[in-house]
Amino acid sequence: MTKYKVLVVDDSVFMRKIISDMIAEDGRFEVADTAKNGLEAVEKAKRLRPDVITLDIEMPEMNGLEALKRIMADNPTPVVMLSSLTEEGAAETIAALEIGAVDFVRKPSGSISLDLFKVKSLLLDKLAIAVMTRMARPQPVRPTPPVANVRPTPSFPAAKPKELTINGSGGRVERLVAIGTSTGGPRALQQVISALPAELPAPVLVVQHMPPNFTKSLATRLDSTSAIKVVEAANGDRLRNGVVYIAPGGWHMIVKRDDMGYRVCLTKDEPRSGHRPSVDMLFESLLPFRELKRHIVLMTGMGSDGARGMQALKQAGALTTIAESSETCVVYGMPRAAVELSCVTHELPLYRIAAKLTELVGRDAGGKP
Known part of the structure; x- marks a missing residue:
């Protein structure tokens, strides 16, 4: 059996050894070489043509982000980042995913620690997914222009969303957008969310x-790259039009209704299909709300999370069910599962999803398509 070639990049000799040993123990992979900084990584990626690269971020001479940019420009290769648990490390990881990294694995809390063995299974799983992904030279993410003449209903006047108080009063919520994604999702979300208008007459x-x-x-x-307001959801947040709520890691996000309207509820229920947050949990929580005009989206990701929930929502009267098409998915798993359940009304490439949502939600809210 032909093994996948891995290039291991880290400035620590100890970490290169630990990571290489973990990979070598799996019969699917072989370590083609290692590199101690970004400059070596770029040169060896070009010369060795590995199937996948593990890439640290903080390195001398050329850091991981700069190396990633060069690799993606010169020789697009699946990359799994090794990320620290710090706030700065998380921000750099998000930047790496936007540049084109397939996924990441968190380093343990110790900077150099045998605890890295705890992530062995996760690292190998991520590498196995990475070698199956579709790679291309990433194009700059540009906002999709909104569809002409689509306006919110007069009941929801255009606002300055960056100044909104999330739990304050706002327009009545009559429609809702729900999006699920996984591997490749951060870059896909950047493309879609940054193209949504600030005055979108629905929470997302x-x-x-x-x-x-x-x-x-x-x-x-x-939030920094979008006109629409984006927040990490907090338990009890009141849903507001023109605000995007990101489910916090480690928590399921569902929607509940009370006398004041709709609110976010975060739970620590058991993971669904290995995931918490789970897309199916969110989608299923929307089933009772037939009074809401619901627009549902599944984008790139491994597995089938969200497909059953999308099917149930379509049967419960959801107006729109969108699946990202295979041509732009990093991993055509979750959308494909929905397509196979025959519950998708629109199968679209990534660059058309925001415009279609803007059109459909605007039309639904009384705009002129």
Whole structure:
């Protein structure tokens, strides 16, 4: 059996040894070489043409982010980042995912520690997914222009979303967008969320499979590049039009209704299909709300999380079910599962999803398509 070639990049001799040994123990992979900094990584990626690269971020001479940019420009290769648990490390990891890294593995809390063995199974799983991904030279993410003449209903006047008080009063919520994604999701979300108009007459709920701390950095990054307001959801948040709520890592995000409207509820229920947050948990929580005009989206990701929930929502009267098409998915898993259940009304490439949502939600809210 042909083994996948791995290039291991880390400035620590100890870490290179530990990571290489873990990979070598798996019969699917072989370590083609190692590199101690970004400059070596770029040169060896070009010369060795590995199937996948593990890449540290903090390195001398050329850091991981700069090396990643060069690798993706010169010789696009699946990359799994090794990320620290610090706030800065999380922010850098989100940047790496936007540049084109397939996924990441958290380093243990010790900077150099045998605890790294605890992530062995996760690292090998991520590498196995990475070698199956579709790689291309990433194009700059540009906001998709909104569809002409689509306006929110007069009941929801255009606002300055960056100044909103999330738990304050706002327009009545009559429609809702829910998005689920996994591997490749941060870059896909950047493309979609940054193209949504500030005055979108609906709240947007997002489940991205990601651990704690990293979802906060994801929300902060998306907020800085988008017209629409983006926050990491907090328990009890009142849903507001023109606000995107990112499910926090380690928590299921569901929606509940009370006399004041709709609110976020975070739970520590058991993971679903290995995930917490789970897309299916969010989607299923929307089933009772037939009074809401619901628009549901599944984008790139391994597995089938969200497909059954999308099917149930379509049967419960959801107006729109969108699946990202295979041509732009990093991993065509979750959307494909939904397509195979025949519950998708629109199968679209990534660059068309925001415009379609803007059109459909605007039309639904009384705009003129």
